[in-house]
Amino acid sequence: MEHTHTEAGHEAAHVDSSTKTIWRTFWILLCITMVEVGLAFLHLETGFPSRVFLNAIFVGLTVVKAFYIVAEFMHLGHEIKNLILTILIPLLLFVWFIIAFLYEGDSWKNMRKDLKPGTPIETPKAPAKEGHHY
Amino acid sequence: MDTAVTAKKKWWAGGYSPFNVSYGKLMMWYFLMSDAFTFGALLISYGTIRFSSPSWPDPNEVFRSFPGMGHANLPLVFVSLMTFILIMSSVTMVLAVHAGHMRDKKAVAKWMLWTIVGGIAFLSCQAWEWTHLYHEGAWWGRNPFLNVDGTLASTNFTNFFFTITGFHGLHVTSGVILNIVILANVLKGTYEHRGHYEMVEKVGLYWHFVDLVWVFVFTCFYLL
Numbered sequence: 001m002e003h004t005h006t007e008a009g010h011e012a013a014h015v016d017s018s019t020k021t022i023w024r025t026f027w028i029l030l031c032i033t034m035v036e037v038g039l040a041f042l043h044l045e046t047g048f049p050s051r052v053f054l055n056a057i058f059v060g061l062t063v064v065k066a067f068y069i070v071a072e073f074m075h076l077g078h079e080i081k082n083l084i085l086t087i088l089i090p091l092l093l094f095v096w097f098i099i100a101f102l103y104e105g106d107s108w109k110n111m112r113k114d115l116k117p118g119t120p121i122e123t124p125k126a127p128a129k130e131g132h133h134y
Numbered sequence: 135m136d137t138a139v140t141a142k143k144k145w146w147a148g149g150y151s152p153f154n155v156s157y158g159k160l161m162m163w164y165f166l167m168s169d170a171f172t173f174g175a176l177l178i179s180y181g182t183i184r185f186s187s188p189s190w191p192d193p194n195e196v197f198r199s200f201p202g203m204g205h206a207n208l209p210l211v212f213v214s215l216m217t218f219i220l221i222m223s224s225v226t227m228v229l230a231v232h233a234g235h236m237r238d239k240k241a242v243a244k245w246m247l248w249t250i251v252g253g254i255a256f257l258s259c260q261a262w263e264w265t266h267l268y269h270e271g272a273w274w275g276r277n278p279f280l281n282v283d284g285t286l287a288s289t290n291f292t293n294f295f296f297t298i299t300g301f302h303g304l305h306v307t308s309g310v311i312l313n314i315v316i317l318a319n320v321l322k323g324t325y326e327h328r329g330h331y332e333m334v335e336k337v338g339l340y341w342h343f344v345d346l347v348w349v350f351v352f353t354c355f356y357l358l
Binding site for chain 2: 018019022023025026029030033034036037040041044055058059062065066069070072073074079080082083086087090091093094097098101102104105106108109112113
């Protein structure tokens with residue numbers, strides 16, 4: 001951009017590079033989605049990436065996609081730090097929400113299972129109980 | 135704030151926005167943040183219920199139809215198309231915002247129109263999917279699909295699916311309406327007269343947010 005001196009030339013060069021960024025972001029989002037769908041099909045056909053591993057990949061890729069949408073399409077990545085922080089810091093509450101509520105749900109499931117009528121209540125202090133399948 | 139953007143500018147000393155954006159854009163950001171918590175609450179409650187259930191229906195068994203393909207087993211294909219449409223409409227929206235920076239009225243109108251077309255296409259896809267599921271017997275309070283382990287499923291699955299995709303679809307609908315209003319103003323020359331196209335940026339933020347939510351809905355309901 002150094003060789004352009006006029007205001008208009010500078011503007012045009014800037015916009016051109018931005019259009020390039022838009023399309024690059026589009027291809028990234030599309031490729032990630034295709035990888036996700038591809039992995040899902042691979043799992044359906046071969047069962048290869050185990051369910052837990054696959055879910056971890058899906059969640060990770062979702063966060064990557066969210067990053068590109070917010071940073072590039074919504075332009076947050078190019079705003080000043082004050083604006084970025086005022087939006088992102090409150091969203092950190094989600095970390096706690098997700099951990100707390102999913103833990104709660106899991107614990108609820110275990111209580112339903114363990115306290116079901118007819119479940120033997122003896123076996124005092126049996127930590128090996130975790131091992132049994134359901 | 136030792137940001138490299140502006141050398142030693144005292145952002146909080148008054149005289150200008152400490153966030154370096156207009157009031158309207160900042161408020162749009164705060165609105166979207168609150169909306170993110172609304173969607174977050176819905177999706178986390180879905181996750182909680184799913185974690186508390188011994189078993190859950192397999193999305194690849196439930197969402198496997200494509201319009202005009204009869205009973206072909208095509209998991210994920212239709213929802214991938216919907217995702218593509220929404221991402222594409224996000225791209226046309228950014229292009230409209232950029233045309234607005236260039237004060238190119240015709241280009242803004244063109245890209246806004248394509249964004250509206252994308253939004254309507256997405257809504258049509260969702261309408262088809264809902265109708266299809268309804269005819270299979272799924273609705274709020276009714277769930278014909280079995281759990282993965284073959285046991286009878288509760289209605290939690292369909293209740294959450296229709297509530298959350300419905301709430302998202304409502305956002306897409308209001309986004310399309312907003313886009314139409316903005317497009318009308320563009321064509322009327324309101325923003326040309328005002329000297330800037332910032333309203334296109336604001337409605338663009340909302341539209342990208344709708345796309346962002348879909349990314350999470352896609353993962354939570356169709357992939358996991």
